[in-house]
Amino acid sequence: MKKLLTDTDVDIELFQDDFKYIDQEYFLNIVSIFKITTANLNIGFLGMTKDTIYAYGQGICRWLSLKHDPKQPQQINILNGKKIIQVESGNEFVAVLTDDGLVYLASGDSRWKTNNTLRLISTGYDRFEMIASGVLHLLLLRQDGTVFALGDNTYGQLTGNSESSYDTVVNNGLTNVKIIACGSEHSLALTNTNRIYSWGCNNKGQLGLGDTNERRIPTLVSFFHGPIKNIMAGANHSLFLLEDGQIFGCGHGQRPINDKNPNAKVPTKIPIENVQSMACKNYQLTSYALDHSSQYYAWSRLNSSELFPLKKLDGQLKSFAAASAIQYAFPITFGLTSTIYTFKSNDPISNIGLLDNPDNYDIEFIIGDKRILACKCYLKISSKYYSRMFSGDWQENKKVIIKDYCYDVYYSYLRMLHTGNIRINQSNIAEFIDLANCYCDEQLMKHCQTFMRMILNERTLFTYLPLISKYKLDGMNDKLVELTIIDVIPKNKNNILKFLEWFFEQKSFVKQKICLANEKKPNKIHDN
Numbered sequence: 001m002k003k004l005l006t007d008t009d010v011d012i013e014l015f016q017d018d019f020k021y022i023d024q025e026y027f028l029n030i031v032s033i034f035k036i037t038t039a040n041l042n043i044g045f046l047g048m049t050k051d052t053i054y055a056y057g058q059g060i061c062r063w064l065s066l067k068h069d070p071k072q073p074q075q076i077n078i079l080n081g082k083k084i085i086q087v088e089s090g091n092e093f094v095a096v097l098t099d100d101g102l103v104y105l106a107s108g109d110s111r112w113k114t115n116n117t118l119r120l121i122s123t124g125y126d127r128f129e130m131i132a133s134g135v136l137h138l139l140l141l142r143q144d145g146t147v148f149a150l151g152d153n154t155y156g157q158l159t160g161n162s163e164s165s166y167d168t169v170v171n172n173g174l175t176n177v178k179i180i181a182c183g184s185e186h187s188l189a190l191t192n193t194n195r196i197y198s199w200g201c202n203n204k205g206q207l208g209l210g211d212t213n214e215r216r217i218p219t220l221v222s223f224f225h226g227p228i229k230n231i232m233a234g235a236n237h238s239l240f241l242l243e244d245g246q247i248f249g250c251g252h253g254q255r256p257i258n259d260k261n262p263n264a265k266v267p268t269k270i271p272i273e274n275v276q277s278m279a280c281k282n283y284q285l286t287s288y289a290l291d292h293s294s295q296y297y298a299w300s301r302l303n304s305s306e307l308f309p310l311k312k313l314d315g316q317l318k319s320f321a322a323a324s325a326i327q328y329a330f331p332i333t334f335g336l337t338s339t340i341y342t343f344k345s346n347d348p349i350s351n352i353g354l355l356d357n358p359d360n361y362d363i364e365f366i367i368g369d370k371r372i373l374a375c376k377c378y379l380k381i382s383s384k385y386y387s388r389m390f391s392g393d394w395q396e397n398k399k400v401i402i403k404d405y406c407y408d409v410y411y412s413y414l415r416m417l418h419t420g421n422i423r424i425n426q427s428n429i430a431e432f433i434d435l436a437n438c439y440c441d442e443q444l445m446k447h448c449q450t451f452m453r454m455i456l457n458e459r460t461l462f463t464y465l466p467l468i469s470k471y472k473l474d475g476m477n478d479k480l481v482e483l484t485i486i487d488v489i490p491k492n493k494n495n496i497l498k499f500l501e502w503f504f505e506q507k508s509f510v511k512q513k514i515c516l517a518n519e520k521k522p523n524k525i526h527d528n
Contacts, residue, residue, distance in 0.1 A: 005336075007321055007335070009318070031049060031050055031425055032047075032336055033048070034333050037281075053084060059108065064106055065116040084096055084099075091136055092107055094107070097129075100127070101143060102127070103131055104121070105118065105138070107119075121169065128141060128143065129141055136154075137151030137152050138151050139181075141180050145177045145192065146177070147171075147175075148171055149172050154185070156216030159173065159199065172217075173218065174197060176191045183200075183235060183236060183237065183282055186198065186202065186236075189218060194228055196223050197221065198238065204251045206236050206250060208221045208223070208264075208265070209221060211265060221267070222266075223240065225246065233280065234284055235252070235283055235285050237252050237253060237280070238250050238267075245276070246273070246275070247270045248270065249268060249270050250266055250267045252285060270287075273291065274291045277289070279323075286324075287299055293352065293356075298310075298323060355372070355415060355418045363399070365410065367407040367410055404438075406431065413444065448473075452468070452473065
């Protein structure tokens with residue numbers, strides 16, 4: 001099981017201060033980011049475009065022997081052609097997991113022996129599906145459910161009484177595991193049989209074992225509240241999210257504020273219902289939660305002296321990154337995130353309470369194993385497509401199965417109908433355009449065209465030209481004219497799209513001819 005995304009989308013505008021010197025062309029091509037932070041330092045960013053991985057910031061560039069340029073992120077050549085599925089960071093190191101199961105590590109700490117480049121963490125032919133980072137240690141979950149560890153072992157956060165291990169990964173004996181998590185100096189694992197194991201530092205009761213004694217081997221946590229959806233760990237606390245939306249915590253700050261001792265030595269219920277996601281950081285004392293009504297919450301401490309109770313965060317926040325900016329006056333990322341650009345309606349509406357409300361719905365949209373709850377009456381008012389749908393044969397139906405669109409895209413579209421806002425990025429633009437075309441939604445199509453105009457340049461032209469051509473996107477000719485090459489592409493607006501389609505076909509044809517020619521070339525060894 002791969003790591004559940006904490007933030008599926010993050011407003012790129014949150015990091016405008018960090019990226020203020022960068023060429024905007026690069027800025028608009030970012031599809032995913034990770035901010036590398038520690039308790040005291042902002043190390044920099046890893047930024048992903050559709051085809052390339054970049055490093056930006058003095059710290060990360062130094063770790064990788066790259067020259068930091070405030071105006072230009074630096075390409076990480078060793079990751080060319082690879083897709084990043086997870087990034088985690090600790091004190092003076094960052095770990096990257098690729099979709100082929102390999103883990104790479106960069107660090108400014110000589111103990112990790114990265115030699116100013118990305119070190120491949122190898123155990124032979126093993127492949128991994130998840131990583132988790134403490135402040136000084138790293139957990140790796142092999143694809144067969146076996147857990148390995150690397151780094152500092154002062155509190156037994158790797159396992160056993162052995163010395164710290166920065167060179168060789170340690171098998172800690174756990175198998176059949178599906179999720180791993182790391183706090184500052186403690187570790188967690190959730191098995192496929194719904195069992196939680198914890199080990200490492202326990203000075204605040206963060207292991208949930210009823211005491212404050214450290215454990216140097218994985219120890220079973222007594223927890224019988226139901227199927228567990230996710231586990232996470234902060235500086236000295238742990239969080240457990242159940243499938244039914246309940247959330248439990250143990251360790252520092254996980255008991256009510258009026259208790260003399262705010263530390264919970266066993267998993268204790270946090271008074272929030274219908275939680276869909278949660279977030280915390282291995283060096284932070286603060287915890288966050290998001291419920292199904294899109295309300296964000298925060299609790300615990302901002303620093304060593306300021307304790308605050310559970311509270312709702314004001315404003316219509318769009319991500320945990322935005323929530324962190326409220327608490328700390330600067331945004332951080334909780335794992336790898338997708339970046340988004342938000343397009344707003346001229347009519348600022350908000351009827352989010354009618355979406356996915358289990359107390360008020362009469363239609364379910366079924367997408368795979370997920371469902372979205374809604375009200376027919378509101379949808380009929382908001383959309384001509386739904387008005388036709390629920391006025392005909394669908395009138396008495398209580399369930400609609402959606403096969404052509406993924407859950408995230410369809411939920412985002414319904415959310416747009418309820419709030420007036422839509423979040424678009426390079427990974428979902430094709431589905432949104434298709435949906436806008438199928439549902440005859442002019443507003444969504446305008447937002448899609450606006451986004452396309454933002455990201456269209458000489459590098460992305462031939463990626464998006466088939467999409468522009470397929471749906472005959474109105475108003476795109478002007479942008480195409482801006483990309484006209486003198487004496488190569490005709491400047492007649494009426495002919496340019498047709499010419500580019502032809503040129504694209506010719507380019508593909510020539511590429512095929514070159515490949516065939518190369519295949520027919522004799523091997524030079526045989527020529528001798």
